[in-house]
Amino acid sequence: MSTGEATRRAPNAYMPIPTRIGRMVGDIEDVFTWALEPSEPFEFAPGQFNMLYAHGVGEVPISISGDPTDPTVLHHTVRVVGKVTRALGALNVGDEIGVRGPFGSTWPLGQAIGQDVLFVAGGLGLAPLRPAILAVLARRGEFGQVSIIYGARSPEDILFRRELEAWRGRFDVDLEAIVDRSGTDWYGRVGVVTRLVAEADVDPETSVAMVCGPEIMMRFTARELEQRGFEQDQIWVSLERSMKCAVGLCGHCQLGGTFVCKDGPVYRYDEVAAKMLVRGL
Amino acid sequence: MEDLESILKQHPFLEDLQPEQVKLIVGCAKNLRFKPGEFLAREGQKEACLSLIRRGTVAIETHAPNGETMCIETLMPGDVLGLSWITPATAHFDCRARETVIAFSLDHGCLVGKMKEDPAFGYAITSRLLDNTYQRLSRLRLQKLDVYR
Numbered sequence: 546m547s548t549g550e551a552t553r554r555a556p557n558a559y560m561p562i563p564t565r566i567g568r569m570v571g572d573i574e575d576v577f578t579w580a581l582e583p584s585e586p587f588e589f590a591p592g593q594f595n596m597l598y599a600h601g602v603g604e605v606p607i608s609i610s611g612d613p614t615d616p617t618v619l620h621h622t623v624r625v626v627g628k629v630t631r632a633l634g635a636l637n638v639g640d641e642i643g644v645r646g647p648f649g650s651t652w653p654l655g656q657a658i659g660q661d662v663l664f665v666a667g668g669l670g671l672a673p674l675r676p677a678i679l680a681v682l683a684r685r686g687e688f689g690q691v692s693i694i695y696g697a698r699s700p701e702d703i704l705f706r707r708e709l710e711a712w713r714g715r716f717d718v719d720l721e722a723i724v725d726r727s728g729t730d731w732y733g734r735v736g737v738v739t740r741l742v743a744e745a746d747v748d749p750e751t752s753v754a755m756v757c758g759p760e761i762m763m764r765f766t767a768r769e770l771e772q773r774g775f776e777q778d779q780i781w782v783s784l785e786r787s788m789k790c791a792v793g794l795c796g797h798c799q800l801g802g803t804f805v806c807k808d809g810p811v812y813r814y815d816e817v818a819a820k821m822l823v824r825g826l
Numbered sequence: 827m828e829d830l831e832s833i834l835k836q837h838p839f840l841e842d843l844q845p846e847q848v849k850l851i852v853g854c855a856k857n858l859r860f861k862p863g864e865f866l867a868r869e870g871q872k873e874a875c876l877s878l879i880r881r882g883t884v885a886i887e888t889h890a891p892n893g894e895t896m897c898i899e900t901l902m903p904g905d906v907l908g909l910s911w912i913t914p915a916t917a918h919f920d921c922r923a924r925e926t927v928i929a930f931s932l933d934h935g936c937l938v939g940k941m942k943e944d945p946a947f948g949y950a951i952t953s954r955l956l957d958n959t960y961q962r963l964s965r966l967r968l969q970k971l972d973v974y975r
């Protein structure tokens with residue numbers, strides 16, 4: 546499915562390019578964001594991912610979380626969960642990693658031109674959506690109403706907090722955040738992200754929704770959007786599956802008849818809704 | 827100035843009730859104002875009324891033995907508080923006004939009496955309570971899954 550946005554292709558899809566870690570931002574516990582310094586300008590489209598290689602340990606798919614209009618710096622936001630991400634997290638500024646990419650499909654920004662855009666992000670799902678949000682804000686006049694809904698586990702787990710606050714301060718963006726639980730020092734909303742979806746001031750007739758987060762959250766969000774009158778073909782989601790080659794050869798990322806590395810990770814919801822309901826797929 | 831009846835029927839919980847049904851509620855309703863920090867309900871105390879929130883945020887809270895207070899959900903204008911009220915039961919959580927809260931308080935004895943007398947009215951209120959309970963339950967289930975971990 547074409548998203549109407551030009552996908553970028555890796556110059557050499559099989560060869561990791563040595564890339565230096567220029568800056569590291571400690572976002573939240575167990576999550577870090579890197580500003581990598583590519584030796585050549587690195588073009589990508591919002592929604593795409595790279596394979597990041599920790600020397601001698603292994604390679605993992607990680608979405609690009611930076612600004613698509615700036616090819617001089619490459620941002621990745623990583624949660625430490627296992628062997629490879631732990632090895633990546635142990636690296637320092639100045640160290641090198643291998644980068645293979647970019648791969649995969651993109652958020653449907655071309656199709657969203659002239660439409661209202663609703664971004665719904667949960668937890669770390671804000672990272673893959675961030676390039677799309679930055680692209681929309683950079684070309685703000687081409688879109689209708691822009692709404693961002695963000696859900697996190699707790700106030701301490703809010704990703705890119707300062708940036709979210711800055712977006713919330715704009716007159717041309719509606720942003721609402723909610724956390725699953727909090728203490729008494731949080732004055733924002735407490736509850737699940739679907740609550741904000743149910744209340745959002747959006748017109749399904751004229752909107753495109755881009756949703757990213759844990760898969761259960763995306764299913765619940767899509768259901769809520771459908772209840773609000775969205776058709777499945779107005780909703781886009783980004784899926785994650787275990788990957789090895791990232792070029793559609795090994796079959797590790799297969800989801801029914803599609804390869805998430807090549808046909809995804811961004812899908813129009815009607816293409817994957819039924820597959821997302823199959824246990825174990 | 828708008829009278830109680832016309833304000834009451836604007837609350838989402840009472841949307842689409844018949845005019846005569848709204849009139850039945852008027853006799854059981856009080857318009858209450860809670861200061862920031864004031865409790866609308868306390869854990870362990872009897873819930874004698876159903877509150878229809880009109881303005882402000884209510885935090886549903888509980889506390890751990892170390893004194894830490896946790897907020898489980900915030901309720902907003904349009905929400906209802908005291909869903910277990912029909913039984914009537916005791917509150918399971920503290921419900922604290924985070925800022926000035928204005929709410930209609932529907933008295934239990936008064937409203938349940940009218941619901942028993944008029945089954946159509948009873949059904950209309952009960953189905954709204956069930957719908958709210960179901961929505962609250964679905965949200966809590968998603969919350970319990972702790973998906974962002």
Ligand SMILES: Cc1cc2nc3c(=O)[nH]c(=O)nc-3n(C[C@H](O)[C@H](O)[C@H](O)COP(=O)(O)OP(=O)(O)OC[C@H]3O[C@@H](n4cnc5c(N)ncnc54)[C@H](O)[C@@H]3O)c2cc1C
Pocket residue numbers: 594605606607608609622623624625626627628629630631669672673784785786787788810
């Ligand atoms: C297209 C795509 C984009 C991604 N973007 C990002 C990103 O921007 N930031 C980020 O931190 N992660 C992202 N991921 C997930 C990331 O690839 C995995 O967390 C990583 O592969 C784990 O490798 P590991 O060796 O550290 O952990 P492993 O040792 O392989 O696994 C450790 C634990 O993590 C679980 N796990 C592994 N992979 C995933 C996954 N995809 N989702 C959830 N749990 C998983 C395993 O079940 C296991 O319990 C993305 C995945 C895909 C497919």
Ligand code: FES
Pocket residue numbers: 787788789790791792793794795796797798799804805806807
């Ligand atoms: S990762 Fe090999 S086919 Fe997708």
